[in-house]
Amino acid sequence: MQHTITVLVENEFGVLSRVAGLFSGRGFNIDSLSVAPTNEETLSRMTIVTRGDEQILEQISKQLNKLIDVIKVIDFTDGSAIEREMALIKVSAEDDSRAEVLRIVDIFRAKIVDVTPKSYTIEATGVPAKIDAILELIRPLGLKELVRTGPVAIGRGAKGWKG
Amino acid sequence: MKLNGARILLECLKLEGVDTVFGYPGGTVINLYDELFSFKDIRHILPRHEQAGVHAADGYARATGKVGVAIATSGPGATNTITGIATAYMDSIPLVIITGQVPTGLIGNDAFQEVDIIGITRPCTKHSFLVKDVKDLATIVKKAFYIARSGRPGPVLIDFPKDVQIAMTEFAYPESVDIRGYKPTVEGHPRQIEKAVTMILASKKPVIYVGGGVVLANGADDLTALARKLGAPVTTTLMGLGSFPENDPLSLGLLGMHGTYCANMAVTNCDLLLAVGARFDDRVTGKIATFAPDAKIIHVDVDPTSIKKNVRVDLPIVGDVKGVLARMLKVVGEQAARVNDFVKDLAPWRDEIEDWRSKYPISYKQSTSVIKPQFVIQKLRELSDPDAIVATDVGQHQMWTAQFFQFNKPRTLLSSGGLGTMGYGLPAAMGAQAAFPKRQVMVICGDGGFQMNMQEIATLVQNRLPVKIAILNNNFLGMVRQWQELFFDKRYSQTCMELPIDFVKLAEAFGAKGLRATKPGDVETVIKEGFATPGPVLMEFKIAREEKVLPMVPAGASLNEMVLNA
Numbered sequence A: 001m002q003h004t005i006t007v008l009v010e011n012e013f014g015v016l017s018r019v020a021g022l023f024s025g026r027g028f029n030i031d032s033l034s035v036a037p038t039n040e041e042t043l044s045r046m047t048i049v050t051r052g053d054e055q056i057l058e059q060i061s062k063q064l065n066k067l068i069d070v071i072k073v074i075d076f077t078d079g080s081a082i083e084r085e086m087a088l089i090k091v092s093a094e095d096d097s098r099a100e101v102l103r104i105v106d107i108f109r110a111k112i113v114d115v116t117p118k119s120y121t122i123e124a125t126g127v128p129a130k131i132d133a134i135l136e137l138i139r140p141l142g143l144k145e146l147v148r149t150g151p152v153a154i155g156r157g158a159k160g161w162k163g
Numbered sequence B: 001m002k003l004n005g006a007r008i009l010l011e012c013l014k015l016e017g018v019d020t021v022f023g024y025p026g027g028t029v030i031n032l033y034d035e036l037f038s039f040k041d042i043r044h045i046l047p048r049h050e051q052a053g054v055h056a057a058d059g060y061a062r063a064t065g066k067v068g069v070a071i072a073t074s075g076p077g078a079t080n081t082i083t084g085i086a087t088a089y090m091d092s093i094p095l096v097i098i099t100g101q102v103p104t105g106l107i108g109n110d111a112f113q114e115v116d117i118i119g120i121t122r123p124c125t126k127h128s129f130l131v132k133d134v135k136d137l138a139t140i141v142k143k144a145f146y147i148a149r150s151g152r153p154g155p156v157l158i159d160f161p162k163d164v165q166i167a168m169t170e171f172a173y174p175e176s177v178d179i180r181g182y183k184p185t186v187e188g189h190p191r192q193i194e195k196a197v198t199m200i201l202a203s204k205k206p207v208i209y210v211g212g213g214v215v216l217a218n219g220a221d222d223l224t225a226l227a228r229k230l231g232a233p234v235t236t237t238l239m240g241l242g243s244f245p246e247n248d249p250l251s252l253g254l255l256g257m258h259g260t261y262c263a264n265m266a267v268t269n270c271d272l273l274l275a276v277g278a279r280f281d282d283r284v285t286g287k288i289a290t291f292a293p294d295a296k297i298i299h300v301d302v303d304p305t306s307i308k309k310n311v312r313v314d315l316p317i318v319g320d321v322k323g324v325l326a327r328m329l330k331v332v333g334e335q336a337a338r339v340n341d342f343v344k345d346l347a348p349w350r351d352e353i354e355d356w357r358s359k360y361p362i363s364y365k366q367s368t369s370v371i372k373p374q375f376v377i378q379k380l381r382e383l384s385d386p387d388a389i390v391a392t393d394v395g396q397h398q399m400w401t402a403q404f405f406q407f408n409k410p411r412t413l414l415s416s417g418g419l420g421t422m423g424y425g426l427p428a429a430m431g432a433q434a435a436f437p438k439r440q441v442m443v444i445c446g447d448g449g450f451q452m453n454m455q456e457i458a459t460l461v462q463n464r465l466p467v468k469i470a471i472l473n474n475n476f477l478g479m480v481r482q483w484q485e486l487f488f489d490k491r492y493s494q495t496c497m498e499l500p501i502d503f504v505k506l507a508e509a510f511g512a513k514g515l516r517a518t519k520p521g522d523v524e525t526v527i528k529e530g531f532a533t534p535g536p537v538l539m540e541f542k543i544a545r546e547e548k549v550l551p552m553v554p555a556g557a558s559l560n561e562m563v564l565n566a
Helices: A015-025 A054-066 A096-107 A128-142 B005-015 B027-037 B050-064 B076-080 B082-090 B117-124 B134-149 B162-166 B190-201 B212-216 B220-230 B261-269 B321-333 B336-345 B347-359 B373-383 B396-404 B425-435 B454-462 B478-487 B503-510 B520-532
Strands: A002-010 A032-037 A043-051 A070-076 A081-092 A111-116 A119-126 A143-148 A152-155 B002-004 B020-023 B043-045 B068-072 B095-101 B127-130 B155-161 B168-170 B206-210 B234-236 B251-254 B272-276 B296-301 B315-318 B389-392 B441-446 B468-473 B513-517 B537-542
Touching (some): A002 A015, A002 A054, A002 A081, A015 B117, B002 B005, B005 B027, B005 B134, B005 B162, B020 B050, B027 B095, B027 B162, B050 B076, B050 B454, B076 B082, B076 B095, B082 B117, B095 B134, B095 B162, B117 B155, B134 B155, B134 B168, B155 B162, B190 B272, B190 B321, B190 B336, B206 B261, B220 B321, B220 B336, B234 B261, B261 B347, B296 B321, B373 B468, B389 B396, B389 B425, B396 B441, B396 B468, B396 B478, B425 B454, B454 B503, B468 B503, B468 B520, B503 B513
Parallel strands (some): B020 B068, B095 B155, B127 B155, B206 B272, B234 B251, B272 B296, B296 B315, B468 B537
Antiparallel strands (some): A081 A119, A081 A152
């Protein structure tokens, strides 16, 4: 079972290693991790995608909460959050494939952010499944390099995380 | 008035009520030690190794319930503390460890005696701080002590760079601290507690399973009162020993791998298990699938991560163990009639337990020619003060002590349960003796573990700490040898300590008294003389070499699959 967990932490050095070390030390998986400061300068927000059975996911939340620098842990269950991921994709684009790449970019409402005579760099945003889908179509055309941010998530509805 | 960082640290320690610290000087703490030279409110004890310093602070903390404090220099001083810190972490012992660090400007440069101690200790501390600015120092110390002693206690490390020790600032100690990411749940949920009592009163075969959390929370009296009111049998883990008097008829003794037959059978057959301040360690549960298979499990613990980590739980109660027990006691008290019926209805269960107890009591075969280790431990109990403090090392002697010493008071057994650290006993006893100069403090150890920190006899002699050292010498690393005998066809790979050391001469070389017993008739004489001699005394007992700790649940087997005779 894959889960997206949001972790609000003190914006201090060493916090990332405490969180990452917790996962490695206890044998928990991290599928992706993204971190950046928030609107409050003393707070950073992590979005972690992890997997495990119910008991493991419960332990992950509890163990994260136990870290002194962790202020809040939100385990988003299906549908309770908006998730978005961004990918930058460098693809070969010569002759015939140039038009094909543009068509795919158009269909996925992605953007070309860098162009050379031999390549395009695409910026694509969406749920992780959408990124997977565009990659599947781009790959046969000559995928040269890929970077994904990992998803970030925010709860649906009017309430902020503080309630 | 402005003070330097070193002085501020000492003032903070004093305000936290610290009277004794265990530390070892070095280049990056030399400024701190210079301040200490003229600071008369704190007693400093110099061990002969930083590991022993941390174990001593740990022994001090376990015996007193206060936060233990240890100091080490950067680099090798800091890395030497790690076994001590990990030992305390596994057993939830409140410590504050202060390590020197190279000046802030040099951090990360691979400077002389630099090590990333925050990084190295991250998995074995409750939290850690690097002091980068002297202005933050007082608040950091306040936070460190608060974190170490509250919630589930544990060791906290403060990494203290040399330039911050020299830097000056106005000193003001905060009265309290608020850490937004750290709000331990102290009060157990009242409805959950009521539910727990209802579940208990509906049971026919209850067992109370008690861990070190009861000792740490000072909940022994509440636990004892509750168990007696309910007439429910109590089994303790190694860490829980002393939280329920073992001379009480309701005591089943130790459970788990080397637990008593009646405790393990009672847990396997119970219909309700009330786990208090215990964490279902693999040495306690044996095979999880067959652990208390028919029982409803109530788990009381201050640490939510302990709950449902290893076993299913029917009713969790997160909160301070003492408070929860006190509230349970109150709820039980409000239904006296029901409780009376409950206690009466437990008669068949108590009979069943007494059958198990009489069938296979904890026992050993006495000998007239060779000293049995269990006999030594019984004699040590018989001839020592009722409130004597006993530290152990790790191995066979530790289990024999747990089985035969009979602990009736909390904080009288100091033992490394979680990490299982050989070399722990002697320095831990040293720390306890520093806290209680007038009480009888002894360490029971094997010849293997003793040799891991035997240099500390020097510290005992220098500081006039009259610890009595009992070495059960079988010239073997006995517990590993026992496993090799039972599970590896007696292939004693590297477990025989071939060299016969003259421990009596060793003690004398340090300026301590040494005594030796080689036959059963010597045991009482040696113990009496040892206890009567002022100052540290080493008592060596040459014991039956291949004596085993029994019963034994083989690793991975069910609790009711005990090896009783082998």
